[in-house]
Structures are given as C-alpha cells and as structure tokens.
Amino acid sequence: MQQKLIQYNFNAISSDYLKHAQIQKRSALKIIHKLPTYHVSGFVLDLGSGPGTLHHCPENSYQSILYDLSLKMLKVGVSMDCENVLAINGDAGWLPFATSSIPTVISNLMLQWAEDKLQILSEIK
Numbered sequence: 001m002q003q004k005l006i007q008y009n010f011n012a013i014s015s016d017y018l019k020h021a022q023i024q025k026r027s028a029l030k031i032i033h034k035l036p037t038y039h040v041s042g043f044v045l046d047l048g049s050g051p052g053t054l055h056h057c058p059e060n061s062y063q064s065i066l067y068d069l070s071l072k073m074l075k076v077g078v079s080m081d082c083e084n085v086l087a088i089n090g091d092a093g094w095l096p097f098a099t100s101s102i103p104t105v106i107s108n109l110m111l112q113w114a115e116d117k118l119q120i121l122s123e124i125k
C-alpha cells in the first residue's frame with residue numbers, strides 16, 4: 001500500500017520535479033563529482049532515479065539506466081536524453097539484472113522511501 005502511494009505522489013509531481021528539487025540537486029552534484037573515482041565503464045544504474053540523478057548536471061556523458069517506481073518520472077528523464085539513457089519501471093527490491101552485470105550503482109535520496117531496505121541492499125550487492 002505504501003509503495004502505491006509513493007508511486008502515485010511521484011507520478012503527480014513528475015512534470016515539475018527537476019525545477020523544484022533543490023536538495024536532490026545538491027546531493028546529485030556531489031554524486032556526479034565523485035562518480036569518476038568509482039566508475040570506469042559501462043552503465044550506471046540509478047536506483048530510484050526519478051527523472052535521473054545525472055540529469056541534474058546536463059553535460060554529463062555517462063550511460064545510465066534509470067530505475068524507478070514512477071513511470072511518469074522515467075518518461076521525463078527519457079525525454080531529456082534518449083541517447084545515453086535507458087529506463088526501467090520497477091521496484092528497487094527486485095532488480096532484473098544478472099549478477100555483476102552493472103558496474104556502478106548510484107541512488108540519490110531514495111532509500112528512505114523503501115519498506116525493506118535490506119532487500120534493496122541485497123539486490124545491489
């Protein structure tokens with residue numbers, strides 16, 4: 001039930017999210033600044049991405065997979081840059097990727113919304 005409410009609320013604010021997400025932008029820029037230290041090649045999986053953590057810095061060149069409960073948030077992210085972005089609508093507690101197939105996982109202020117944080121961390125691992 002909580003998951004459906006979160007999904008509904010983020011769908012409702014999707015069109016204006018990036019314009020108003022100032023706290024998210026500050027933490028996203030910190031993630032983006034540190035990313036070259038940890039990421040060498042391949043896709044960056046952005047868990048609970050909304051329209052995309054990396055979209056807070058439009059000049060980034062990383063290939064990313066946006067993964068979010070909110071389909072409308074994903075549509076905003078994909079409409080911004082279809083060349084470097086894939087989008088998957090789903091639950092971060094159940095990732096559809098083969099073990100060790102994603103070299104880098106980022107998440108910007110998503111984990112606090114999760115009911116089962118340990119399940120998500122297990123999936124990332």
